[in-house]
Amino acid sequence: IMPDVTVKDGPPGIVRLNGSTEVTSVLSLLNLPPLSVMDKANLPVAIADATANLTGTLAFPMKKGSDPKLTIFDFSGDIQDVHSDVLVKGRSLRAEKLSVRASNDNITIKGQGTIDGVGFDGSWSQPLGRPGAISTVRADVTLNQNTLDTFKVALPEGTVSGQGQAQFSLDLAKGKAPLFSIKSDLVGVRLSVPQIGWVKPAGTGGKLAASGTLGSVAQVDTLEISGAGLTAKGGVDLAADGSLDKVHFDRLNVKNWMGIAVDLIGKGAGKPVQVVVRNGSIDMRRAQFGKTKPSGIAGPPMLLNLDRLQITDKIALTAMKGSFDLARGLDGRFTAELNEGTAVSGRVVPQNGRSAIQIQSSDAGGMLRSANMVQQVMGGTLSLTLLPVGTGGAFDGRAEMTDVRIKNAPTIAALVNAVSVVGLINELNGDGIYFDAVEADFRMTPNRVTLTQASATGASLGISMDGVFSTDTGRMALQGVISPVYMLNGMASFLTRKGEGLVGFNYAIGGTTQQPSVSVNPLSALAPGFLRDIFRAPPPELPEVEGNTRSTLPPSGAAKQKTVVPRFEGR
Structure with missing residues (x-):
């Protein structure tokens, strides 16, 4: 069409097109000079196999040697039965029908389809006339395990299940690896990290943000996950064959009880990953590991390097290092310092969905001082067993x-003085009173220790004790019996409680550890050991923990024949 032949310097020519042909033919036409559309987009004309149905207009000056920039075109339509292995390098794109629009400024293709079987609803756009301009892909994609597998984003088995939606973007620059990012609110997707008992249900929202490069092997430079009280930020490293090398989180926080840096190291397809905790802290007072069923599958040990494991308000294991088996729950040995003080060693074993702890120290006095419990105990060895109660x-x-x-102990001195054992006072102020055995059973909650029974026995003195000690305020309400000359007095101890002789004095201790108040009932010495209970109150009841008011400890006599913490068969 030449609408006006009278125009000087060449009348405008207009070509109106309406037809159906192979998309390669249309793109070849658009790539002829002066348009050169595909050359400008740095793409071949054989970008896809498809059938194009297009309408549009091409306008240009009808003059030889005219400026190509004066050529104007605008086409739109659809392409059907699309198949391309070029548009996204290394990926196969399929679509039944896509819409297309091309002009001097831009070429855009959009619609629904799949990339390597992963569904999308999005668009591809390439600016024209701007050298070096990148083409972009923007799409809503299905988020599930199949999507991760397709793009070789390898996470531990069982981490992802269910299905949700994500917003996917891809920037394609000539000669460079495609840059991708993906974001999602995670609704419909279930996420699980069984090693810490964390689960985000499919019905709740969260956040997923990942970015990196695509190629023969994807590289995930940043990975952020949050939801159900967990926040994590790190990245994913893949091996040359696309398998998992390492998921690394520089910070992983779970509610108010865990803040660690952790690596999940791949050990090959179908094999459990190795967990390596690099640093951080865990608060056992608030820990919610849950009751995730152990896999029972042997795998690499979890290596632990914690700055702090808080057990109670006043007791923490610091500089903790250990190696743990995860097949049947957390099970392994460790070394640590108690409150940044006395060195201890121990073992953790799984029990009732939580972890039982056994601690040993060759410096019992130092351990008690580090725990801010007793300052006057010197030397000795200590074995401590902690069994979990509730969740x-x-x-x-x-x-x-x-x-x-025990030396320079005001409370013990007051007791000894009350029963007028002069020699023991001198001994207490000198080398200390020697005890060959000390035992105690208790329930420990975050701010309270309830002592159900305790005893200390030596040649010169025997003591029994029960009561309550507040770890946050230092206040105490204790009672028991003190028995002088226990080496002789204790010969009839089978008639009494452990630590009590046939002759003993009932006592009570109140106040605080800094200012104790001591009282002794001298008349109790007149009662035989088996009648002594009429002079004292019954032992304290254990505080209720999730309906449990009974001790989980085995009888103390049984502890001599078998370990307090049951051992799994097969280890």
Whole structure:
């Protein structure tokens, strides 16, 4: 069409097109000079196999040697039965029908289809006339395990299930690896990290943000996940064959009880990953590991390097290092310092969905001082067992010490003075009173220790005790019996409680550890050991923990024949 032949310097020519042909033919036409559409887009004319149905207009000056920039075109339509292995390098794109629009400024294709079987609803756009301009893909994609597998984003088995939607973007620049990003609110997707008992249900929202490069092997430079009280930020490293090398989180926080840096190291297809905790802290008072069923599958040990494991308000294991088996729950040995002080070693074993702890120290006195419990105990060895009660931070415990001395102890001095044992006062102020055995059973909650029974026995003195000690305020309400000359007095101890002789004095201790108040009932010495209970109150009841008011400890006599913490068969 030449609408006006009278125009000087060449009348305009207009070509109106309406037809159906192979898309390669249309693109070849658009790539002829002066348009050169595909050359400008740095793409071949054989970008896809498809049938194009297009209408449009091409306008240009009808003059030889006219400026190509004066050529104007605008086409739109659809392309059907699309198949391309070029548009997204290394990926196969399929679509039944896509819409297309091309002009001097831009070429855009949009609609629904699949990339390597992953569904999308999006668009591809390439600016024209701007050298170096990148083409972009923007799409809503299905988010499930199949999507991750397709793009070789390898996460531990069982981490992702269900299906949701994500917003996917891809920037394609000539000669460079495609840059991708993906974001999602995670609705419909279930996420699980069984090692820490964390699950985000499919019905709740969250956040997923990942970015990196695509190629023969994807590289995930940043990975952010949040939801159900968890926040994590890190990245994913893949091996040359696309398998998982390492998922690394520089910070992983779970509610108010865990803040760690952790790596999940791949060990090959179908094999459990290795968990390596690089640093951080865990608060057992608030820990919610849950009751995720152990896999029972042997795998690499979890390596732990914690700055702090908080057990109670006043007790923490610091500089903790250990190696743990995860096949049947958390099971392994560790070394640590108690409150950044005395060195201890121990073992953790799974029990009732939580972890039981056994701690040993060759310096019982130092351990008690580091725990800010008792300052006057010197030397000795200590074995401490903590059995979990309920799902919170409560434990039933048993402590056993041997070969300890107590010196410069105002509370003990007041007791000894009350029963007028002069020689023991001198001994207490000198090398200390020697006890060859000390035992105690208790329930420990975050701010309270309830002592159900305790005893300390030596040649010169025997003591029994029960009561309550507040770890946050230092206040105490204790009672028991003090028995002088226990080496002789204790010969009839089978008639009494452990630590009590046939002759003993009932006592009570109140106040605080800094200012104790001591009272002794001298008349109690007149009652035989088996009648002594009429002079004292019954032992304290254990505080209720999730309906549990009974101790989980085995009888103390049974502890001599078998370990307090049951051992799994097959280890």
